[in-house]
Amino acid sequence: MSDTAHILKKHHLRQTNCRQQMIAHFSAHSYALAHSELEQALSEFDRVTIYRTLYTFLEKGIVHKVLDDAGATRYALCAHCTEHQHHDEHVHFKCMQCQTVQCIDTISIPNIQLPQGYSYIDSNFLVRGVCRQCNQL
Amino acid sequence: MSDTAHILKKHHLRQTNCRQQMIAHFSAHSYALAHSELEQALSEFDRVTIYRTLYTFLEKGIVHKVLDDAGATRYALCAHCTEHQHHDEHVHFKCMQCQTVQCIDTISIPNIQLPQGYSYIDSNFLVRGVCRQCNQL
DNA sequence: TCCATTATGCAACATTGTTGCAAATAATGT
DNA sequence: ACATTATTTGCAACAATGTTGCATAATGGA
Numbered sequence: 001m002s003d004t005a006h007i008l009k010k011h012h013l014r015q016t017n018c019r020q021q022m023i024a025h026f027s028a029h030s031y032a033l034a035h036s037e038l039e040q041a042l043s044e045f046d047r048v049t050i051y052r053t054l055y056t057f058l059e060k061g062i063v064h065k066v067l068d069d070a071g072a073t074r075y076a077l078c079a080h081c082t083e084h085q086h087h088d089e090h091v092h093f094k095c096m097q098c099q100t101v102q103c104i105d106t107i108s109i110p111n112i113q114l115p116q117g118y119s120y121i122d123s124n125f126l127v128r129g130v131c132r133q134c135n136q137l
Numbered sequence: 138m139s140d141t142a143h144i145l146k147k148h149h150l151r152q153t154n155c156r157q158q159m160i161a162h163f164s165a166h167s168y169a170l171a172h173s174e175l176e177q178a179l180s181e182f183d184r185v186t187i188y189r190t191l192y193t194f195l196e197k198g199i200v201h202k203v204l205d206d207a208g209a210t211r212y213a214l215c216a217h218c219t220e221h222q223h224h225d226e227h228v229h230f231k232c233m234q235c236q237t238v239q240c241i242d243t244i245s246i247p248n249i250q251l252p253q254g255y256s257y258i259d260s261n262f263l264v265r266g267v268c269r270q271c272n273q274l
Numbered sequence: 275t276c277c278a279t280t281a282t283g284c285a286a287c288a289t290t291g292t293t294g295c296a297a298a299t300a301a302t303g304t
Numbered sequence: 305a306c307a308t309t310a311t312t313t314g315c316a317a318c319a320a321t322g323t324t325g326c327a328t329a330a331t332g333g334a
Binding site for chain 4: 014016017018019045046047048049052053056
C-alpha cells in the first residue's frame with residue numbers, strides 16, 4: 001500500500017483521488033502550503049473540495065495550521081499529531097526572501113510562564129528571517 | 138495637546154478625524170482589534186480608509202500586526218516601535234473563550250537558536266489558552 | 275486665505291473562506 | 305460482480321477580507 005493510502009487508512013478516511021493527491025503534494029514539499037498553491041497544483045479539483053479536505057485533514061491530525069504574517073493560512077503535514085491532539089509545538093520559519101514557511105522540527109518552543117490566572121492550551125511560534133538557501137545566494 | 142494628537146504629531150502624520158478616532162479606539166481597548174471591529178465601531182468612515190489608516194500606522198510603527206489563528210489579522214498599539222523598526226518581541230495571548238487577543242508585555246520571547254545558515258529578523262509568538270477573566274467565571 | 279500635498283469616499287474588483295444541495299464515488303455486504 | 309448506503313465531490317451562490325484607481329475633500333504651511 002502506498003504511503004498516502006496508508007495515511008488515509010490510519011485515520012479511517014476513504015481513499016479518494018483528491019485526498020491522495022493532496023497528501024502526495026504535501027509530502028513532495030518541505031514547506032507549508034497555502035490553499036491557493038494547492039488549488040493551482042491540483043486544478044482538477046474544486047476549490048471547495050480542497051477547503052473541505054484541508055478541514056478534514058486538520059480534524060484528523062494529518063496536517064496542522066501554520067500562521068503566516070500575510071493573510072492566508074498555510075498547512076503542513078503533522079509529524080506527531082493524532083485525531084485527539086495536535087502536537088505541533090515546533091517553530092515555524094518564514095523566509096522573507098523566498099516567502100516559504102517551513103517547520104523547524106529541531107527547535108521546540110520554549111516553555112513560557114504565563115501570568116497568574118492564565119491557562120495554556122497551545123502555542124504557535126513564527127520566526128521571520130532568511131533561510132539557508134536564500135542566504136547562500 | 139491630546140494624547141492621540143501627540144502620537145500623530147510624533148510620527149509626522151496629519152491630524153485627521155479618522156486617525157484620531159482610530160488611535161483613541163485602540164487606546165480604549167486592551168486587546169488587539171481586527172479590521173471588522175474597527176469598521177463597526179467607526180462606521181462613519183469608509184472600509185478602505187480604515188485599511189489605509191492601518192497600513193499607515195503599521196508603517197510608522199504606531200500599531201503592530203498580531204497573528205490570529207482564525208483568518209483575520211488583528212492590530213494593537215505598539216509600546217516601543219519606531220518608523221524604522223518594530224519592537225514587538227512580546228507574547229500575544231488568545232483566549233479561546235472570549236476570543237480576544239492581548240499583548241502580554243511582561244513576557245518577552247525567549248531567544249531561540251536557529252539552525253546553521255538561517256538568519257533572524259523577528260518573531261511572532263501566539264499562545265492560545267484561557268485568560269484570567271474567563272477563568273474566574 | 276490660498277496652494278500644494280495628502281487623505282478620504284466611492285466604485286469596482288480580487289482573494290479567501292463558507293454553505294446547501296444534487297450527483298458521483300467509495301466501502302460494505304451479498 | 306452487483307446493489308446498497310454513507311460519504312465525498314462539484315457547482316452555485318454567497319460572505320468576508322483585502323486591494324486599486326480616481327475624483328473630491330481636508331490638512332498644514334506659505
